[in-house]
Amino acid sequence: xxxxxxxLYQEVILDHGKNPRNCHPLEGASHMAHGNNPMCGDxxxxxxxxxxxxxxxxxxxxxxxxxxxxxxxxxMTEILKGKTVAEAQKLSDDFQSMCTKDDFDFEGATDExxxxxxxxxxxxxxxKEFPVRVKCATLAWHTMTAAVVDGGEVxxx
Numbered sequence: 001x002x003x004x005x006x007x008l009y010q011e012v013i014l015d016h017g018k019n020p021r022n023c024h025p026l027e028g029a030s031h032m033a034h035g036n037n038p039m040c041g042d043x044x045x046x047x048x049x050x051x052x053x054x055x056x057x058x059x060x061x062x063x064x065x066x067x068x069x070x071x072x073x074x075x076m077t078e079i080l081k082g083k084t085v086a087e088a089q090k091l092s093d094d095f096q097s098m099c100t101k102d103d104f105d106f107e108g109a110t111d112e113x114x115x116x117x118x119x120x121x122x123x124x125x126x127x128k129e130f131p132v133r134v135k136c137a138t139l140a141w142h143t144m145t146a147a148v149v150d151g152g153e154v155x156x157x
Contacts, residue, residue: 012120012123014067022077026047032048033046033154037139044061044062047061098121124137139156
């Protein structure tokens with residue numbers, strides 16, 4: 001059972017890595033930031049259109065990177081559409097914790113947020129076993145947070 005689940009996770013990550021969703025500059029973006037992971041060579045821009053109510057009407061990324069970085073960015077764009085900025089920041093915080101803590105409370109997180117989003121992000125949480133890859137998985141999320149907070153540039157260094 002565990003091997004089947006692991007194979008499914010790997011398949012989803014590879015699919016997003018090879019066929020990223022929402023991978024293009026976003027015309028008319030209200031928020032944007034640049035992210036860089038010099039350890040792996042990942043570099044990307046995150047674009048968001050946030051409406052007057054504080055909801056993310058559209059989100060995309062553009063750049064290059066390893067399969068984990070691209071898959072994470074692709075999955076992030078699918079998950080964040082329609083979320084509020086506050087929900088996006090909560091998801092980003094939860095994802096950071098998923099990737100770095102062995103005792104992350106998945107049940108507590110799903111009480112507050114979309115269960116589907118948490119389950120999808122859980123596919124990437126296995127990077128915590130490979131600390132150098134955590135930066136790859138979290139780059140898009142750090143960049144999105146920078147975009148909604150103050151724009152600019154982030155680096156994983």
